[in-house]
Amino acid sequence: MGGTDDIEALIDLMARLPGLGPRSARRAVLHLIKKRGPLMTPLADALSHVAVTARECVNCGNIGTSDLCDICASEKRGNGEICVVEEVSDLWAMERGGAFKGRYHVLGGTLNALDAVGPDDLRIPQLVTRVAEEGVKEVILALNATVDGQTTAHYIAEQLEGTGVTVTSLAQGVPIGGELDYLDDGTISTALRARKNF
Numbered sequence: 001m002g003g004t005d006d007i008e009a010l011i012d013l014m015a016r017l018p019g020l021g022p023r024s025a026r027r028a029v030l031h032l033i034k035k036r037g038p039l040m041t042p043l044a045d046a047l048s049h050v051a052v053t054a055r056e057c058v059n060c061g062n063i064g065t066s067d068l069c070d071i072c073a074s075e076k077r078g079n080g081e082i083c084v085v086e087e088v089s090d091l092w093a094m095e096r097g098g099a100f101k102g103r104y105h106v107l108g109g110t111l112n113a114l115d116a117v118g119p120d121d122l123r124i125p126q127l128v129t130r131v132a133e134e135g136v137k138e139v140i141l142a143l144n145a146t147v148d149g150q151t152t153a154h155y156i157a158e159q160l161e162g163t164g165v166t167v168t169s170l171a172q173g174v175p176i177g178g179e180l181d182y183l184d185d186g187t188i189s190t191a192l193r194a195r196k197n198f
Contacts, residue, residue, distance in 0.1 A: 007033070059130070061106030061123055063088050071095075077103050080137035084127060084156065086110055086144060094142060102140075105130065110148035111155055124156060131165050141169040145190075 007029065014025035032040040056062070057069035064070060071077050081102030085091050091104045107122045119125065131139065139160060143149035157167045173191025174183065183191075 060091075060104050061088070061108060061126075062091055062104060071103055077101065078134075080135060081140060082127070082130065082134075082136050082138070083140045083142050085142050086149065086152075090142065090144075100140075102138075107143075107152065110143065110146070110152040112148050119155065119159075122152075124159065127156065128159050128163075131160060131163055136165050138166045138168060141167065143169075145172055145186075 011022070011025050011029045014020055014028055015022045017025070020028065032043065053065045054063055055065065055067065057064055057072055058067050059072040060069060062069040062071060066073075079102050081100075082105050083091075083094060083100055083102060084105045084107060085094065086107055086109060088106055091106055094100050094104070105123065105127045107124065107127075109117055109122055111117055111119065111122070127139075130136065139156070141153045141156060143153050153169060160167055171194055173187060173194050174180070180188065
């Protein structure tokens with residue numbers, strides 16, 4: 001295939017995206033080339049624009065186009081609640097649900113001794129500072145139910161001891177529409193321990 005170096009380079013770059021392997025990337029690139037006018041050119045323009053304007057919120061770690069994201073800038077969201085999440089994608093998932101009306105704090109990962117990720121590698125010190133400075137009443141730990149997520153949650157709870165802030169976590173257990181036969185043992189055990197009056 002002569003003269004396709006640029007196309008192959010694009011396929012290679014696309015294959016590095018999460019969820020895309022080499023074959024999916026090849027299909028996506030071929031589709032973009034076929035739809036050059038209505039799809040590829042606007043996509044290239046948007047990528048170029050976002051590459052220049054996207055930045056991390058200095059307060060919470062969300063991604064936006066200004067130093068302070070829309071959530072942190074909103075007076076309505078300053079209700080004394082901070083929801084702590086691992087990554088920006090988790091924040092966006094929480095926002096899709098529309099149930100949480102407070103502010104967020106993105107850690108940027110979880111504690112992990114094997115990968116040498118300690119508290120200073122995450123945004124835990126900034127969280128402790130925010131709790132002291134913003135009049136926070138409740139910190140909701142919305143971390144993944146993994147060993148690293150739970151280790152991080154316990155560490156954060158220890159760091160916030162004595163601050164007077166309430167530390168809570170999301171409920172875990174049987175999902176809506178879930179069938180017991182398809183759930184793992186850990187989920188069933190957690191749901192049983194977290195049972196409530198009917």
